[in-house]
Amino acid sequence: MALLEVTPKGLFCAAGGFHIDPSRSVERALITHAHSDHARPGSRAYLCAAESESLLRLRVGQRAPIQGSPRGERLRCGEVTVSFHPSGHVLGSAQIRVEYRGEIWVVSGDYKCASDPTCAAFELVRCHTFITESTFGLPIYRWPNPAGVFHEMTNWWQDNQATGRTSVVFAYSIGKAQRILASLDPEAGPFLAHPAVLDILPAYREAGVALPAVRPASPENIRTARGRALAIGPAATGASNWLDAIGPHVTAFASGWMALSHARHRQGSDRGFVLSDHADWTGLTETIQATGAERVFVTHGYVEPLVRWLREQGLDAQPLAPPNAIEVGVGRDVSEQEPAREP
Amino acid sequence: MKLFATLLEDLERAGDAPARVRALEHYFAAAPPADAAWAVFLLAGGRLRRALNLAQLRLWVGEACRLPIWLVEESSQAVGNYAETFSLLLPEHLPPPLLENGAQVQAQQEMSFGDANPAIRPDMGSPSGRLTLANLIEDRVLALIGMDRASQKAILWNIWTQLNGPERWLWHQLLAGSVHAAASRKELVEALSRKAGLPPTLIEHRLRSLEHPDQRPGAAGKSRTQRQPARRPGAPTPPATSDRTPFDFLSWIPTAEAYFGLLAPFDRSQDAPAPDPFCVTSNLEKEPASLGEPAEWLSEWQWGGTRAQLIRHDHGSVLWTDAGEDITAACPAVIRASSHLPPGTALEGAVLAWAQDRPLPMVQPPASRKRGHRKPPEQPTVPFIFMASDLLHCGGVDWRKEPLVRRRRQLERVLETFLAGQAQHQHPDSALTARPEDFFLANASNQGDGIQPETAIRCSPLLPLKSWSEAEAHRHAARAHGTEGLVLKPANSPYSAGGWLIWPAALFVVDAILVGIQPAPGGVPLSRRAYTVAVWDGPDLVPIALAACELDPAEADEVEAFAKENTRTRFGPVRALAPGLVIELAFAGMVSTHRRRSGFLLNQPRAIRLRRDRPPEQAATLALLRSFLSPGLVA
Numbered sequence: 012m013a014l015l016e017v018t019p020k021g022l023f024c025a026a027g028g029f030h031i032d033p034s035r036s037v038e039r040a041l042i043t044h045a046h047s048d049h050a051r052p053g054s055r056a057y058l059c060a061a062e063s064e065s066l067l068r069l070r071v072g073q074r075a076p077i078q079g080s081p082r083g084e085r086l087r088c089g090e091v092t093v094s095f096h097p098s099g100h101v102l103g104s105a106q107i108r109v110e111y112r113g114e115i116w117v118v119s120g121d122y123k124c125a126s127d128p129t130c131a132a133f134e135l136v137r138c139h140t141f142i143t144e145s146t147f148g149l150p151i152y153r154w155p156n157p158a159g160v161f162h163e164m165t166n167w168w169q170d171n172q173a174t175g176r177t178s179v180v181f182a183y184s185i186g187k188a189q190r191i192l193a194s195l196d197p198e199a200g201p202f203l204a205h206p207a208v209l210d211i212l213p214a215y216r217e218a219g220v221a222l223p224a225v226r227p228a229s230p231e232n233i234r235t236a237r238g239r240a241l242a243i244g245p246a247a248t249g250a251s252n253w254l255d256a257i258g259p260h261v262t263a264f265a266s267g268w269m270a271l272s273h274a275r276h277r278q279g280s281d282r283g284f285v286l287s288d289h290a291d292w293t294g295l296t297e298t299i300q301a302t303g304a305e306r307v308f309v310t311h312g313y314v315e316p317l318v319r320w321l322r323e324q325g326l327d328a329q330p331l332a333p334p335n336a337i338e339v340g341v342g343r344d345v346s347e348q349e350p351a352r353e354p
Numbered sequence: 355m356k357l358f359a360t361l362l363e364d365l366e367r368a369g370d371a372p373a374r375v376r377a378l379e380h381y382f383a384a385a386p387p388a389d390a391a392w393a394v395f396l397l398a399g400g401r402l403r404r405a406l407n408l409a410q411l412r413l414w415v416g417e418a419c420r421l422p423i424w425l426v427e428e429s430s431q432a433v434g435n436y437a438e439t440f441s442l443l444l445p446e447h448l449p450p451p452l453l454e455n456g457a458q459v460q461a462q463q464e465m466s467f468g469d470a471n472p473a474i475r476p477d478m479g480s481p482s483g484r485l486t487l488a489n490l491i492e493d494r495v496l497a498l499i500g501m502d503r504a505s506q507k508a509i510l511w512n513i514w515t516q517l518n519g520p521e522r523w524l525w526h527q528l529l530a531g532s533v534h535a536a537a538s539r540k541e542l543v544e545a546l547s548r549k550a551g552l553p554p555t556l557i558e559h560r561l562r563s564l565e566h567p568d569q570r571p572g573a574a575g576k577s578r579t580q581r582q583p584a585r586r587p588g589a590p591t592p593p594a595t596s597d598r599t600p601f602d603f604l605s606w607i608p609t610a611e612a613y614f615g616l617l618a619p620f621d622r623s624q625d626a627p628a629p630d631p632f633c634v635t636s637n638l639e640k641e642p643a644s645l646g647e648p649a650e651w652l653s654e655w656q657w658g659g660t661r662a663q664l665i666r667h668d669h670g671s672v673l674w675t676d677a678g679e680d681i682t683a684a685c686p687a688v689i690r691a692s693s694h695l696p697p698g699t700a701l702e703g704a705v706l707a708w709a710q711d712r713p714l715p716m717v718q719p720p721a722s723r724k725r726g727h728r729k730p731p732e733q734p735t736v737p738f739i740f741m742a743s744d745l746l747h748c749g750g751v752d753w754r755k756e757p758l759v760r761r762r763r764q765l766e767r768v769l770e771t772f773l774a775g776q777a778q779h780q781h782p783d784s785a786l787t788a789r790p791e792d793f794f795l796a797n798a799s800n801q802g803d804g805i806q807p808e809t810a811i812r813c814s815p816l817l818p819l820k821s822w823s824e825a826e827a828h829r830h831a832a833r834a835h836g837t838e839g840l841v842l843k844p845a846n847s848p849y850s851a852g853g854w855l856i857w858p859a860a861l862f863v864v865d866a867i868l869v870g871i872q873p874a875p876g877g878v879p880l881s882r883r884a885y886t887v888a889v890w891d892g893p894d895l896v897p898i899a900l901a902a903c904e905l906d907p908a909e910a911d912e913v914e915a916f917a918k919e920n921t922r923t924r925f926g927p928v929r930a931l932a933p934g935l936v937i938e939l940a941f942a943g944m945v946s947t948h949r950r951r952s953g954f955l956l957n958q959p960r961a962i963r964l965r966r967d968r969p970p971e972q973a974a975t976l977a978l979l980r981s982f983l984s985p986g987l988v989a
Contacts, residue, residue: 150421151429151442261369270442272366273434281369316428323422 043120044104060095063103098122099133101186141304148313175238181246197223205244378545388488391608437526550617629674633852659706698750703742712836754849899959938963
């Protein structure tokens with residue numbers, strides 16, 4: 012019997028008696044990171060990386076039974092040993108290493124290899140079986156250097172300041188938005204943020220991430236800033252009311268999907284910045300090779316192409332869920348928002 | 355070519371039309387003329403011949419990226435087009451190319467331009483060495499056609515190493531034959547007109563003349579290979595027809611000279627004049643009796659079609675619509691016929707689709723556009739005629755200040771002379787060489803005793819107007835003649851005073867049942883919805899139209915309230931309602947079609963009134979509507 016198996020409630024370890032990122036309420040849930048498609052309220056006990064605890068509380072409830080595991084700690088769950096290793100996706104995101112009688116499985120969760128000032132860098136964990144995401148699992152996705160992207164963003168911001176228009180950046184409110192705030196130069200102008208982004212900032216500051224001063228994106232603050240501000244908020248259609256009060260503005264969308272012209276066009280923002288919190292093709296393929304795993308399970312994205320590619324490289328690769336499985340976290344990750352379709 | 359690649363990027367990022375025009379102006383201010391000519395060609399939609407077989411290019415891209423072809427194909431599915439896919443897949447630094455068919459392939463560091471076979475590239479001078487757009491297209495894209503594989507591969511690698519991502523995307527689009535730019539033709543023309551300081555209509559006309567050289571006088575009747583654009587004096591003679599070069603496939607050859615010609619000052623001997631402003635018309639709101647004596651008015655049919663001005667100038671003719679479009683290329687028969695008019699004449703009228711002796715009815719619904727279907731068969735070319743109703747200039751004299759009755763008399767006189775002149779130009783062989791368009795020219799019968807020959811330029815007949823009741827009777831007969839109603843013009847008015855009143859023919863009105871409601875297309879506010887209406891066919895309800903809402907606000911609110919209460923099902927934003935409300939539906943005409951369940955398509959259906967007094971059982975039946983389709987009753 013495999014160490015980790017797909018069940019209707021999610022990935023389950025029978026020898027340890029726990030689920031990983033379950034889609035329903037379970038007895039014991041190990042959580043890779045606090046995004047809504049991985050962390051759901053209702054379970055009886057939660058275990059996560061220590062840095063992820065405050066964000067997880069925001070997600071599943073302040074009084075939920077959450078235990079945080081600091082870096083380097085190995086815990087015993089049933090007959091298996093589990094440990095959390097940084098995955099570099101958002102603050103507190105982790106890969107979960109499960110060991111049973113010498114056999115090592117690693118669930119990557121969502122990860123990226125690029126540097127990020129808001130979270131610990133990806134840590135390579137060698138294993139026998141690797142369960143990987145594949146959100147951007149095609150060779151067309153190769154990210155430019157993030158430093159270059161932030162430089163572009165700053166130039167764009169300054170061009171907009173010259174014409175007196177507020178710069179508005181749409182980015183996912185947990186992770187991406189904070190990465191942008193931490194990476195741009197605060198000397199360039201004032202930062203404003205939508206409430207969805209503001210609510211997350213205290214958790215980041217407590218964790219020691221250096222963030223600049225950010226004020227709410229209210230009409231008074233916008234007026235005071237007189238076209239020099241950069242406002243960050245989510246791009247969900249329901250949240251677009253906050254733009255009505257902003258006055259003349261120029262919009263941009265920060266996401267890995269902006270690498271494709273049809274996605275830029277569909278999204279409708281004036282500008283697209285190719286910035287992602289997931290690994291690109293190079294990151295995925297190099298990481299998978301570097302773990303030394305002989306067996307690879309692929310989930311969460313371009314599953315079939317990546318599986319076929321890995322098989323052609325000589326690995327034993329398969330999709331994580333059988334084709335008729337339900338609700339096991341396949342599909343697009345919410346943190347990489349696809350441009351909204353019109354109804 | 356880096357400038358052009360930057361332009362395409364800027365056009366994509368620009369949010370609105372003024373920003374795009376600014377980006378285009380910026381480009382044309384900086385680009386060298388040979389490049390600018392090619393830019394105009396590409397942005398106006400010009401196509402090159404495909405330089406490289408797609409399958410071969412895909413193989414080579416796979417080799418350059420070291421990826422299997424299935425993965426390249428999978429990637430192109432995600433991206434949506436090959437040009438962008440290839441540019442995303444190629445790495446920054448390419449591996450050296452492999453041997454091709456045993457021939458040595460070397461990506462030389464510098465391949466100087468101008469190496470191409472001079473027989474392929476007639477009389478094109480280009481600055482040596484630099485990677486400009488003109489060089490790239492002429493010496494690399496067009497020259498690739500017909501080369502052996504090893505040389506093609508060498509060129510491909512050579513160019514790839516010199517370009518970055520967005521530039522490679524442009525290069526791939528050029529290899530495929532056309533460039534997709536976010537700018538419309540209007541924006542291109544606007545930018546050029548700002549650079550030259552000339553009105554946009556002039557630029558538009560010049561551009562169209564470049565693209566459709568057979569509209570120039572004397573060019574009719576030449577086959578494609580015989581048609582040659584203007585060449586510089588002293589240029590070598592072009593190659594014989596049998597050796598077609600890639601340049602022959604271009605609709606026009608963009609040279610620096612052509613570009614300067616586009617921007618040159620207005621030249622009376624070369625250019626067509628812009629149209630005069632059209633006079634203002636309005637709808638007749640009051641009773642016709644309140645207009646005064648019938649004797650002070652002239653009445654004609656209000657033709658459908660497009661209002662246009664036909665200008666016969668010194669060296670040809672041009673046809674402008676009231677929206678400022680140059681439709682010279684679309685109406686070849688009219689232009690040919692107008693060559694018999696005296697130069698310096700301008701007529702105003704309508705461009706109509708014509709068959710036998712009446713206008714064609716409303717255009718049929720377009721063929722299915724669903725993806726995956728085969729392309730619909732080519733629509734047969736529709737014969738257009740020009741129905742003249744007013745004379746603005748005649749033989750160089752401005753007639754616009756003259757009263758309408760004098761202009762009309764002069765118009766009739768000119769057209770009679772013109773028709774007689776046409777009869778003189780007939781020669782006995784015309785029947786043998788006649789083509790379908792020649793149907794509109796005078797036929798070989800020149801009896802000259804009152805029988806009007808078929809012609810592409812006609813005079814809109816004046817209707818007798820002795821009393822307003824007579825006008826009313828004409829109005830009722832309007833649809834039977836294929837027109838949309840009457841137009842009343844003050845008899846003694848100069849052209850600029852206008853005052854023309856359009857009296858549309860009565861609409862057909864039926865009582866139909868409201869069965870669906872949905873947001874109107876085009877983003878109008880919620881109160882202006884679109885209604886699906888149906889009529890009875892035995893016990894069933896058959897939907898007949900999606901009607902625009904022209905109810906009073908109070909009635910519209912009542913319909914909304916009804917819809918909220920009586921929704922049976924929802925299909926997204928569309929609500930299907932239980933039958934209960936009767937709407938008065940007005941429409942201008944009907945056309946029979948097999949693609950609708952009802953068997954017909956209504957022209958401009960709108961809901962004009964809510965009939966609260968009628969129960970649904972008393973609404974119209976399908977049989978009643980189908981009876982309208984009999985000829986003579988509807989347009």
